[in-house]
Amino acid sequence: MTELAAPSAVARGPGAGAAPGALRRAAPALLVYAGTRAMGLVVLAVWAAVADRSAHQLLAERWDSLWYARIADGGYGHSVSMPDGSVHSDLAFFPMLPWLERLLAALGPLSAADAGLLVSAVASLFAAWGLFAVGDRVAGPRAGVTLVTLWAVLPVGIVQSMAYSESLFTALAAWSLYALLDRRWVLAGALAALAGLTRPVGAAVVAAVWLTAGAELARDAGRRRRWWHERAMLAGVALAPLGWAGYVAWVSVRTGSPAGYLDVQAGWGNGFDGGLAFASFIVERLLSEAFPAGAALLAGVGVLLWLFAVAIRQRLPLPLLVYAGVVLTLALTAKGYFGSKPRLLIPAFPLLLPVATALAGRRPARTALVLGSAALGSAVYGAFWLHGSGPP
Structure with missing residues (x-):
């Protein structure tokens, strides 16, 4: 396969200045993103009408959306006992999205479910803006626009328009990483804390803040640093874990167990086993009549690992490498419902940067044809997916 063009070194660019x-600089990316997502929603609506289904229900009133809305309406404390004896508790869901749903529902006529759709719609635009800012800073504006488009046309990109927390988390993570690239430590730490209140993978943003700070301190060891820079860095490092650690600690108190959150996840059949369960899942398919599915899964994992290796070889900035590496590791080593893994990887946008850089260097017409075809495929697949098993 052709070697991808290496991104330029981090330069102080205008990605998110005034x-x-x-916003004017990011406008092309935002327009492309909004158009792509609108196409996905139109295809979903048409498919739903033909199938005599409700597109609104598919986007906001199924799976995790129901749990978020229930928390927004009545707070935590709901659980469901399953036939196998396991217990699904709403404590598995981090609070930022239901807090916002509750706030919007209290301020206007929206239900919690509709508030969730609004949060996702607005957050997805801020996520696209954040992705553009990162891509622009690392490899220029064309790469930034292409990165946003690639994120929009992911096969499971429809999740970005659902009443789920992926768009909100990606927006907070992207802007935290951008602040890290700009060495705005307090802002990076504050956004990392908010990301940590949104999804368990907020730990990846915390790791990016901590390891970037550690690398900078190690590089500057023995040099005189301005005291306000040190204080800002330490403040960012201290702020970053407060959201994630605070919620996990609250669940521990609520359940009366130091391992409370892990116990809650175990009730859902989730947890981390180093990828053994996922590997077994793939091997079972490779050794059965479902061989094509197993081969596709194995190829998908290989592509993800290859993209991460390319990102390392191209020396993407440390915050992006740490964040993408942790998101990828958590997704691939988690057990539980394996159909949700593509959704868990939606926030891992730095893995798309090498592809974005390569496509940005090609002829615009060719790039537009490739991305336009991917957008149509994503729209059709998203409608098909939600009418079938879909996420949970």
Whole structure:
């Protein structure tokens, strides 16, 4: 396969400087993103109408959306006992999205479910803006637009428009990483804390803040540093884990067990086993009549690992490598419902940067044809997926 073009070194670019100018610079990316997602929603609506289904229900009133809305309406404390004796508790869901749903529902006529759709719609645009800012800073504006488009046309990109927390988390993570690239430590730490209140994978943003700070301190060992820079860095490092650790600690108190959150996840059949369960899942398919599915899964894992290796070889900035590496590791080593793994990888956008850089260097017409075809395929697959098993 052709070697991808290496991104340029991090330069101080205009990705998110003064807000009006930054928004104008990001406008092409946001327009492409909004158009792509609109196409996905139109295809879903048409498919739902033909199938005599409700597109609104598919987006906001199934699976995790129901759990988020229930927390928004009545707080935590709901659980469901399953036939196998396991217990599904709402404590598995981090609170940022239901907090926002509750706030919007209290301020206006929206239900919690509709508030969730609104949060996802707005957050997805901020996520796209954040992705553009990162891509622009690392490899230029064309790569930034292409990165946003690639994220929009992911096969499971429809999740970005659902009342789920992926878009909100990606927005907070992207802007935290951008702040890290700009060495705005307090902002990076504050956004990392909010990301940590949104999804368990918020630990990846915390790791990016901590390891970037550690690398900078190690590099500058023995040099005189300005005291306000040190204080800002330490403040960012201290802020970063407060959201994630705070919620996990609260669940421990609520359940009366130091391992409370792990116990809650175990009730859902989730946890981390180093990838053994996922590997067994793939091997079982490779040794059965479901060989094509197993081969596709194995190829998908190989592509993800290859993209991460390319990102390392191209020397993407440390915050992006740490974040992407942790998100990828958590997704691939988690056990539980394996159909949700593509959704768990939606926030791992730095893995798309090498591809975005390569496509940005090609002829615009060819790139547009490739991405346009991917957008149509994503729209059709998203509608098909939600009418079938879909996420949970």
